[in-house]
Amino acid sequence: MQKPALTANAAGHLLLGGVDTVELAQTYGTPLVVYDVAAIRQQIQAFKESLQANGLRYQVSYASKAFATVAMYQLVTQTGIHTDVVSGGELYTALQAGLPAERISFHGNNKSRAELEQAVDAQVGVIILDNFYEIELLHTVLLEKNATCWVMLRLTPGITPHTHQYIQTGQVDSKFGFDVDSGQADQAVQQVLAIPQMHLIGIHAHIGSQIFGVQGFELLANKLVDIAADWRDRFDYVPEVLNLGGGFGIRYTDVDQPLSPATFIDHIAAAFKKRVALRGLALPEVWLEPGRSIVGPAGYNLYTVGSRKDIPELTSYVAVDGGMGDNIRPALYQADYQAVCANHLNAPLVAPVHLAGKYCESGDILIDQAHLPAVAPGDLVAVLATGAYGYSMASNYNRNPRPAVVFVENGQAKCVVARESYADLTRLDQSYL
Ligand SMILES: *Cc1c(COP(=O)(O)O)cnc(C)c1O
Numbered sequence: 001m002q003k004p005a006l007t008a009n010a011a012g013h014l015l016l017g018g019v020d021t022v023e024l025a026q027t028y029g030t031p032l033v034v035y036d037v038a039a040i041r042q043q044i045q046a047f048k049e050s051l052q053a054n055g056l057r058y059q060v061s062y063a064s065k066a067f068a069t070v071a072m073y074q075l076v077t078q079t080g081i082h083t084d085v086v087s088g089g090e091l092y093t094a095l096q097a098g099l100p101a102e103r104i105s106f107h108g109n110n111k112s113r114a115e116l117e118q119a120v121d122a123q124v125g126v127i128i129l130d131n132f133y134e135i136e137l138l139h140t141v142l143l144e145k146n147a148t149c150w151v152m153l154r155l156t157p158g159i160t161p162h163t164h165q166y167i168q169t170g171q172v173d174s175k176f177g178f179d180v181d182s183g184q185a186d187q188a189v190q191q192v193l194a195i196p197q198m199h200l201i202g203i204h205a206h207i208g209s210q211i212f213g214v215q216g217f218e219l220l221a222n223k224l225v226d227i228a229a230d231w232r233d234r235f236d237y238v239p240e241v242l243n244l245g246g247g248f249g250i251r252y253t254d255v256d257q258p259l260s261p262a263t264f265i266d267h268i269a270a271a272f273k274k275r276v277a278l279r280g281l282a283l284p285e286v287w288l289e290p291g292r293s294i295v296g297p298a299g300y301n302l303y304t305v306g307s308r309k310d311i312p313e314l315t316s317y318v319a320v321d322g323g324m325g326d327n328i329r330p331a332l333y334q335a336d337y338q339a340v341c342a343n344h345l346n347a348p349l350v351a352p353v354h355l356a357g358k359y360c361e362s363g364d365i366l367i368d369q370a371h372l373p374a375v376a377p378g379d380l381v382a383v384l385a386t387g388a389y390g391y392s393m394a395s396n397y398n399r400n401p402r403p404a405v406v407f408v409e410n411g412q413a414k415c416v417v418a419r420e421s422y423a424d425l426t427r428l429d430q431s432y433l
Contacts, residue, residue: 006384008345014382016300017408021342024413025302025380028404031322032302033391033417035067037075037409039298040387043261044079047290050262054269056286061105063246063291064090066388071407071416072295073097082125084289088115095122105289107154109176116141119149126150128204128243130177132184135191142197151192152243153178154204155185157223161208161216161247177205180227186234193237200237202284203227206245209292212258214267220244221271229279243287244268250296252385253336261293292388299387301327301403302342305379306358316353318372320381323357324364325400327383327390331363339370342380347373355381359398391417399425 007015014021017036024032044060051058061082064072068085073094076083082103085091094104104124108115109131116138119127129135129151142148154177178185185203192200203224207216224242232238249258268286276283303320310316329335339355341347349371357364366383375381394402401420406413 006340006345012344012346014340014342014345014380017413018411019408019413021300021302021382022380024406024408025304025342027413028406028415029419030302030304030380031320031326031403033326033386033403033405034300034302035295035387035405035407035416036298036300037407040075040295041079043290043294043297044081046261047265047288047294048081050265051269051286051288053262054265056269056272056283058285059241059287061243061287061289062294063289064094065392066291067295067299067390067392068093069391069405069417070097071405071414073099077103082287084291085124088112088118091115091118091122091124101125105152111137113137113141117145120145120147123149126152126201128152128154129188129192130154132188132191135188135195139195139197142195148197148199150201151198152202152204152241153185153188153192153200154206155180155224155227157205157207157220159205159207159216159219159223161211161213180223185227186231189231189235189237193235200239202239202241202243202287204243204245204287206289207247209247210249211247212249212256214259214264216247217244217264217268218271221268222275225272225275225279225281225284228284229281232281238281240285241287242272242284243289246289246291246293248290248293250293250385250388252296253338255336258293261290294388296388297385299385299390301383301386301390303381303383305375305377305381307377316351317356318353318370318375318381319356319358320366321358322400322403323359323366324361324395325357325359325397326394326403327366327386328393328395329389330366330368331361332393337367337383337385339367339372339381339383341373341375342382344373344379350374355383359400396420396425401425 047060063084074097077099084105086108101122102125106119106127156177156179178188307319324331352369355367355370404419405417
């Protein structure tokens, strides 16, 4: 097992953003979610720079379901990029954070009337239409409000990247988007073009998540250009924006060999340039929607070690004070992670153990084979690359309060989400007596 590149101070404590993780645990308690803000900024910058270097007109839209809090939307606002939201709650949070509405794209396969009204009232940048019911519903809302809005059509292009089936979204049999092959997409574009209250700026597809190859994106770029050329010929309409979605893979363990944003983007740009030349189209504006790759590698979950169970000649379980309530991905789709001992970063490793959570489910195992030093109660364990779909999927299962979230940068720590209290847990409960 390869050691991840992490830095320790003289005491052997893991440093994140120049801050001692042992001090973080003492100050804020555990479990604790920590984000290295510089890593988030660098990744956003990498996407922007590569798109620019390829001479593309572009937008990077952070897919905020990966981690959606006021502080994160503020960071997005600072960096100048756009954001995707998929619910009224995410939209509300983004607006609370001061993110300009025109930089927000609203996604979702079943947006409610209330959510569409909220989006129209806020004048979000674009609503991504997902199905025929939604076209009708949004049309009704716009008529009632005597409003107009920008829309995109989400298409299901029939492209299947190699990834877990729960995180594939581009195949024909998907709950998302208008199917291209059966002609639903053609029908949708004609409907939308006939609605004067909707301005159709482009088309969108998102083929899946945790993708490690360029091929799916190249196929998608070709397919979207072909659809654009086809619609030009048949409907006299050319989409200005081709949105390729997100899904750029990250490194959770040694098994993962992610490509850099630059590698993805160089291939995507080359595919676009070749195909538009072939089809006689102008180069479109290209939008990308990275979620996981922006926040995933920057996040760390810190836990304190508690009980231990050794089954003679079989295996050992080391339990920590968190688990599926703050990171459900291992239980939900067998996601793998790597961990280190944050208070003895460079201690020699011993035989792997099961890193267990504290929740009442046998499936609450954070890491099946955790390569750690000999750990004792009170030691601090850091699970790496937890920044995407960890805190954002957190729950109060077993009535455990959700952890605090801390941003670290340049040796400074800032708490950006407070730890829930027991009082928070019963705040919405109403007496029955
Ligand atoms: C989830 C999602 C993304 C981001 O996917 P990641 O794998 O986190 O990069 C982008 N676009 C849409 C429409 C999504 O639903």
